[in-house]
Amino acid sequence: MSILQGKIAVVTGAGSGLGQGVAQAFADEGASVALIDQDIDAVEKVSENIKGRGGIAISIEADVGNEISVPDAFSKVRGSLGEVDILVNNAGIDTTSLLEDMSLDLWDNMIRVNLRSMFLCSREVIKGMKGKGWGRIINFSSQLAHKGAPTMVHYCASKGGVLSFSRALAYELIDYGITVNSICPGPIDTPLYMDIPEEWRAAKERSLPIGRPGNVNEVVPTVLLLASDGGSNYVGASMNMNGGDVMV
Numbered sequence: 001m002s003i004l005q006g007k008i009a010v011v012t013g014a015g016s017g018l019g020q021g022v023a024q025a026f027a028d029e030g031a032s033v034a035l036i037d038q039d040i041d042a043v044e045k046v047s048e049n050i051k052g053r054g055g056i057a058i059s060i061e062a063d064v065g066n067e068i069s070v071p072d073a074f075s076k077v078r079g080s081l082g083e084v085d086i087l088v089n090n091a092g093i094d095t096t097s098l099l100e101d102m103s104l105d106l107w108d109n110m111i112r113v114n115l116r117s118m119f120l121c122s123r124e125v126i127k128g129m130k131g132k133g134w135g136r137i138i139n140f141s142s143q144l145a146h147k148g149a150p151t152m153v154h155y156c157a158s159k160g161g162v163l164s165f166s167r168a169l170a171y172e173l174i175d176y177g178i179t180v181n182s183i184c185p186g187p188i189d190t191p192l193y194m195d196i197p198e199e200w201r202a203a204k205e206r207s208l209p210i211g212r213p214g215n216v217n218e219v220v221p222t223v224l225l226l227a228s229d230g231g232s233n234y235v236g237a238s239m240n241m242n243g244g245d246v247m248v
């Protein structure tokens with residue numbers, strides 16, 4: 001029996017990297033998956049691939065930081081698939097700048113895409129999950145939320161916010177059978193990571209006990225666990241697959 005059989009899942013940022021891997025794994029485990037991304041061509045490709053393997057998927061174009069496009073996207077999900085059981089808030093961005101040189105726009109956009117999106121998307125699914133007495137909200141933070149990093153103050157602040165957001169929401173929802181948890185990966189070989197300046201990546205990898213970035217397949221199994229019945233005792237947890245960068 002597939003562990004997500006009959007579940008309805010939303011994965012944001014499903015057009016690339018970790019979101020793509022999670023969406024494909026969810027569909028392989030029997031979930032119907034709505035793939036949300038601002039890059040519609042990318043999510044169309046992922047959704048066609050899932051359907052080609054016999055899975056159920058729809059793709060929706062939306063900016064997860066936008067208060068109009070998010071409710072619109074989730075009403076499309078409800079109309080096509082039904083009330084959501086599992087939400088993976090994965091979409092995120094990364095940029096680098098010293099704080100003293102950072103523009104207000106760079107700061108605001110980071111918080112908008114990485115943190116405001118958690119609020120906008122989670123708010124859309126809670127009533128439906130409460131109605132079912134079951135739900136899973138899985139939020140992508142980062143190991144940098146624990147550790148910090150130069151030139152990424154805005155990114156680290158957004159991801160620290162994700163951890164606190166998830167813990168507080170976990171308290172609000174556990175009585176309704178809904179768990180909320182965070183994923184805190186170390187460097188993972190995706191387009192987002194490869195866009196970081198090479199010098200930064202080389203220094204990071206030299207300091208990593210594992211000596212290399214992780215790959216998508218080293219993150220997906222933990223997301224599957226949290227999304228399934230087997231993950232029911234994880235409440236407000238931060239899951240740390242980071243090659244030993246932060247040993248907690």
Ligand SMILES: NC(=O)c1ccc[n+]([C@@H]2O[C@H](COP(=O)([O-])OP(=O)(O)OC[C@H]3O[C@@H](n4cnc5c(N)ncnc54)[C@H](O)[C@@H]3O)[C@@H](O)[C@H]2O)c1
Pocket residue numbers: 012013014015016017018019036037038039042062063064065090091092093094113140141142143184185186187188189190191192193
């Ligand atoms: N790759 C890493 O090393 C790493 C490490 C720790 C945490 N993370 C986190 O994991 C998540 C996924 O990262 P990834 O490495 O797969 O990145 P990625 O760049 O490969 O994929 C991100 C996806 O999100 C989409 N996206 C970006 N902004 C969006 C918006 N405003 N609205 C809708 N979609 C949007 C992009 O189009 C893209 O398809 C992010 O939250 C990231 O911060 C990544």
